[in-house]
Amino acid sequence: MxxxxxxxxxxxxxxxxxxxxxxxxxxxxxxxxxxxxxxxxxxxxxxxxxxxxxxxxxxxxxxxxxxxxxxxxxxxxxxxxxxxxxxxxxxxxxxxxxxxxxxxxxxxxxxxxxxxxxxxxxxxxxRTTRAGAPTGPMDYTKAAAYSNCSTSRKTALASAHTQAKTYATNSLNYMNSGSTSARYTTWFGSWHVVALRLGEEPLQQDQRGAE
Missing domain, CATH: 2.60.40.2970 (Immunoglobulin-like)
Structure with a gap:
């Protein structure tokens, strides 16, 4: 509080x-x-x-x-x-x-x-639950499943998933590019200031659930 x-x-x-x-x-x-x-x-x-x-x-x-x-x-x-x-x-x-x-x-x-x-x-x-807590990277490769979806809907979902991963990758590359564009500086300020806040370390993409 x-x-x-x-x-x-x-x-x-x-x-x-x-x-x-x-x-x-x-x-x-x-x-x-x-x-x-x-x-x-x-x-x-x-x-x-x-x-x-x-x-x-x-x-x-x-x-x-x-x-x-x-x-x-x-x-x-x-x-x-x-x-x-x-x-x-x-x-x-x-x-x-x-x-x-x-x-x-x-x-x-x-x-x-x-x-x-x-x-x-x-x-x-x-407090976290000790029993069954993951000890390493979790496998999300089989997390997705369909229920009562038509073939066209499954195709649309798979396409959206692929496009989302591409969008995320492009966003990550843009954020790490040191851009000086108006879009970047309007939202985040100068790249130098952002880099100082991040300790000069590049951003990394969280791959959990990406597959």
């Missing part, structure tokens, strides 16, 4: 996309397992210049909260304890002239001279 509380005597406005109130649009948490960082696997949204309606109002004494399913956005595949920290930057203002006041840190984060307080659980436990 992620919470933000306004402990000042005036309303404040916080930029929504820097919080998980509407879900994650980038990595704003530090997640680690046994001291090792856990990779963020979800979307990265490129936002433009914030407008007035991009801010959420928090009244004096009000607390806003959001349940965050970190397992859906981070590669939390191991059983055990995960350490969670809020690594986002908050942009807030008091309704007048906007001021950027970034604040970083795990556990409890204070911003705007103690006016805003963030709280979340510092450690979470992800």
């Amino acid at each position: 992620w919470q933000i509380t306004n402990r000042s005597d005036e309303a404040v406005y916080v930029l929504r996309w820097e919080t998980p109130l509407d879900g994650l649009s980038r990595s704003i948490f530090e997640v680690s397992y046994k001291g090792q960082p856990v990779r963020y696997m979800d979307k990265i949204v490129h936002w433009g210049h914030p407008q007035a309606d991009d801010f959420v109002k928090i009244a004096p004494g009000q607390t806003l909260s959001a349940e965050v399913n970190l397992a859906a956005s981070y590669e939390m595949t191991n059983a055990g304890d995960y350490t969670i920290g809020f690594d986002g930057q908050l942009t807030c203002h008091d309704g007048g002239q906007r001021e950027d006041r970034p604040s970083r840190g795990p556990g409890r984060v204070q911003a705007d001279a103690d006016a805003i307080q963030l709280e979340f659980r510092s450690v979470v436990r992800r």
Whole structure:
């Protein structure tokens, strides 16, 4: 559970996309397992210049909260304890002239001279079933099956499957090409910035279910 509380005597406005109130649009948490960082696997949204309606109002004494399913956005595949920290930057203002006041840190984060307080659980436990857990790559080659499908429908599905794999491969190649096209930079920014976020490592295609 992620919470933000306004402990000042005036309303404040916080930029929504820097919080998980509407879900994650980038990595704003530090997640680690046994001291090792856990990779963020979800979307990265490129936002433009914030407008007035991009801010959420928090009244004096009000607390806003959001349940965050970190397992859906981070590669939390191991059983055990995960350490969670809020690594986002908050942009807030008091309704007048906007001021950027970034604040970083795990556990409890204070911003705007103690006016805003963030709280979340510092450690979470992800439980997985040990019995029957896969010990290696899973075989998906026989996962597909048909039920009450006509020959024409089976042909259409097989064709769609082939086209989907081709589309995925083309997308992967495009993402790794270092493109400077308007389409790429509009959604993701410059290739140099994206490469830094990825640690200079190329993207890889997940082959599970591809066959």
